[in-house]
Amino acid sequence: MKSFHAFRLDTANQCLWRGQERVSIPPKPYDMLRYLVQNPGRLVTHDELLEKLWPETYVNPELIRKYILDIRKVLGDRPDKPEFIETVTKRGYRFIAPVTDESAAESPDSSTPQENERKTTEEKAEPDGPRSEQKSASRKPMPLKAAITALLAVAVTTAIAGHYRSSRKGLSASSLNNTSIAVLPFADLSPGKDQEYFSDGLSEQLINDLAKVSALKVVGRSSAFQFRGKNEDLREVGKKLGVSNVLEGSVYCDRYHVRITAELVKADDGFQLWSQTYDREMKDIFAVQDEIARATTEALQLKLLGSNGQPVPSTFRSANPEAYQAYLQGQYFAARGLDKGDLQKALSFADQTIQLDPKYAPAWAQRARALECLASLALMDNTQGFRAARESVEKAIVLNPSLASPYLTLGMIQIDHDWDWNAADASLKKARTLEPGGAEVFYDRAYLARGLGRIDEAIELYTQATALDPLRADSHLALGYTLYLAGRLGEARDALQRTKELNPQISSLHLTLGKILLAEGHADRALAEMELETGEWEKFSGEALVYHALGRHQVADAALGKLITTHQNDCAYQIAEAYAYRRESDKAFDWLDRAYRQRDAGLPELKTGPLMSSLRADPRYVKLLAKIGLPK
Secondary structure (H helix, E strand, C coil): EECCCCCCCCCCEEEEEEECCEECHHHHHHHHHHHHHHCCCCCEEEECCCCCCCCCCCCCCCHHHHHHHHHHHHHCCCCCCCCCEEEECCCCEEECCCCHHHHHHHHHHCCHHHHHHHHHHHHHHHCCCCCCCCCCCCECCCCCCCCCHHHHHHHHHHHHHHCCCCCCCCCCCCHHHEECCCCCCCEEEECCCCCCCHHHHHHHHHHHHHHHHCCCCCCCCCHHHCCCCCCCHHHHHHHHHHCCCCEEEEECCCCCCCCEEEEEEECCCCCEEEEEEEEHHHHHHHHHHHHHHHHHHHHCCCCCHHHCCCCCCCCCCCCCHHHHHHHHHHHHHHHHCCHHHHHHHHHHHHHHHHHHHHCCCCHHHCCCHHHHHHCCCCCCCHHHHHHHHHHHHHHHHHHHHCCCCHHHHHHHHHHHCCCHHHHHHHHHHHHHHCEEEHEEEEEEEHHHHHCCHHHHHHHHHHHHHHCCCCCCHHHHHHHHHHHHCCCCHHHHHHHHHHHHHHHCCCCHHHHHHHHHHHCCHHHHHHHHHHHHHCCCCHHHHHHHHHHCCCCCCHHHHHHHHHHHHHCCCCHHHHHHHHHHHCHHHHHHHHHHHHHCCCCCCCCHHHHHHHHHHCCCHHHHHHHHHHHCCCCC
């Protein structure tokens, strides 16, 4: 038993007490707190925590900060004026509170023989580490099915495994971290500099293939592609992305010929682990893939991550080079964002690919994703868009049930349009099985958990998504918004600050910051944030809220009027939210009914949104939740 201030840490029974009250603390934060308390006054580094607490399980180092925040919340500690845990920047943590070992002062006969036997057994079973926990994995995006990519994926994973093969039984946390990799966008060296879509497609395919290997941490596309054309020192790339290995390369491509050069490098010292150049005729690019992959398999015996490795899953590809080129062009526009023009171009290229090769499943998945985005953003008819997206998803799954991307799109349709929560959960679980390391898988699962009101689970999943794709601004924004829903306003502000550093122009950033300030009673400061908002409906919505809070009702009415005039067909929920904040319940429910009829994707936020709190005692609230299949 360890005591510090008003707390007692019962290591035998694995629980924390404040006086006579047992304190609720999650398992992983408990393990970390126990280790810090057992080492008082000493700097405990990040690496030591990973090695001692999770010696045979991969735990992303980014989560350590989250667990420390959880511990501080439980103890009532403040990072700026710590009483318990002191942060040593970029190094680790020190437990600074005085610790008393009560067990040492107890009489040898103070416990019963049965208790002594139980304690002895537990202490032998767990000297330093935590309770046994399930190992986790991570990563995904949208499959491109090219020729040489399967070979590169095989060679990369084998090179990593060969260099970092562990002599111990299993792999330590630090060893597993060595199997982390970022695939940078391959450089387009083509004469016309017009093959970027091809080189991007090659890089993205490698990311997707490597993400299917469950013990490999692969950084997401959004983060890796931010280094396009920057020629940044690979040591800095490794630090920014939190990886030990970087794959980079180049593509020379013309109508008849392709040359691909790839190089795998250790990020910390620039040591080259593997490199290869491939020269092929464009017409033979698919025919040679199996030959190269087979030869590589025989030469390297295709073993990943020691004896527990798995092969890179085979790639389903189009036998039509023109179809594949069209598909890559569609992926290029799909990856640019949610602009209507880009989504329509992605849809057009998907249709072109399908005309050339109707049995190419990734093209159907690409088509489904573009349609789902257009429909959910009200950029096309809602009912028609979701129906067409569902048809394309079902076609993709029939053609190739091993692709994760169609299941992700199906899950989003079931969340945003069907409100079929059980079906959505099944779809996202299937995607997780197919690509356990996909950042997008974590992101979409978090979105579902948030809609169902499982806020703590959503925060955990968003945290994992940001760890896998650390430079993706919208992941940090989603995490910040979910922390706001949980009332963890300081942590929310931290996540939004990271969002601002990555993309200060992203829409909803200042709206969310303004909502946090309104929750804290700082309406004047909230107004300053709302005025910086870049999104149109977001700005109108924020102004309607903040001007009402300031008592400037005429201006608030004008802002709400603009929102209604311009966005009544896609922001019915936000209009209802403004009326709920003004405590005009009848008008709020009128707009919520409209949101229901329009299948507004924001409606599930009714369950968790703080601005809807005035409606929750109304019988109409419970009835509406029941209509969309959510428990009270």
